[in-house]
Amino acid sequence: MNAVRTLTRPPTADAVPVGRRMLFAERRRATLTILGVACALLLVLVLRGIFAGAIEQVTNYIRTSPAEIFVSQAGVRTMHMSASALPTDSVAEVAAVPGVAWAEPIGFATGSVAGPDGRQLSYVIGYDTTTGRGGPSTLETGRQPGPGEAVLDRQAADQLGIKVDDLVTVLGTPLRIVGLSSGGTNIANTTVFVSAEQFQRMGHHEVSYILIGVEDDVSAGTVAGRVQDALPGATVQTREEFADSETRVVTDMSADLLRLMSTIGLLIALAVIALGLMTATLSQIRDYAVLKALGATTLRLAGTVAVQVVVTVALAAAAATVLALGLGVLLPLLSSSVPVSVTAPAVAQTAGGALLAGLIAALWPLRRIASIDAATAFRETR
Known part of the structure; x- marks a missing residue:
């Protein structure tokens, strides 16, 4: 059976x-x-x-910045295709907020940089070269810029045929390239870094963004809320929120x-x-x-x-x-x-x-x- x-x-x-x-x-x-x-x-x-x-x-500068919080003009939530201006006394107000370890202003403008092999749209960032917090995350060659000098991204330098010690024109001002950075070039533009003093000499005296470092014993979200209370007329975002805003605007475009x-x-x-x-x-x-x-x-x-x-x-x-x-x-x-x-x-x-x-x-x-x-x-x- x-x-x-x-x-x-x-x-x-x-x-x-x-x-x-x-x-x-x-x-x-x-x-x-x-x-x-x-x-x-x-x-x-x-x-x-x-x-x-x-x-x-596009978001490399934000993601690699030592800052955990970014402050910009009211309604401005990105750097890409944006213009921001803050009162100069905003830096002191931010620095006095509990939980803020440091507050670093940067200038930001849009221009172009030209070389023997062409011209490329560029963001120009003016920062305090003594701390370097608002400057390039990686300086591959050369040194921090001084008066009449600039640091250019290596990728853009290679594309435009620019070398260290070459003269370039940025925002109508001739500047000598004294260093090459990395991570500052994308499909739309590149980045030029100058000292805060040079940025003012180029006719830009405003504070565009404030970069904020947070003390170890407090969260970035908590400090961001306190900064927002101190500057109700500004836009305050954590690094993640700022990068997300940048991603959305580029994606929408x-x-x-x-x-x-x-x-x-x-x-x-x-x-x-x-x-x-x-x-x-x-x-x-x-x-x-x-x-x-x-x-x-x-x-x-x-x-x-x-x-x-x-x-x-x-x-x-x-x-x-x-x-x-x-x-x-x-x-x-x-x-x-x-x-x-x-x-x-x-x-x-x-x-x-x-x-x-x-x-x-x-x-x-x-x-x-x-x-x-x-x-x-x-x-x-x-």
């Missing part, structure tokens, strides 16, 4: 990894499918990575372009993924018909297909991530203005979208087999 029961039980009831075995039954086809999906995912990851890298560049790029990339990727996985299912449609003729349920067949899709997308996502990370290292070497930042959320979202599209496309061909009986399914494979 036991033998009879064993023989009459459908073979597909056994815990056999049918999906994985069918996927790699023809390794060449499986490899091509995985590579095709990986290329589609790579396109989306690179597009997202370029935008994320550009955002990181490039929203149309970003949406177009993302939509095109996503549509291409989903089309490739759907076509590849649907073709993989169609190429094995006779095998699925045989399984149904042997007793496999439609649910079991769908599960087999789903396993193949999950394995394919997982392997493709891993390959695409490795390639995207490699491009993130390679592209800045070829062009430092094109950074690629691959993040875990971007990988997860891209892989999730690919999985959903793949499941729909791969399961779609099974609808014909699901609607017929086992005997008919068997005959259709002959």
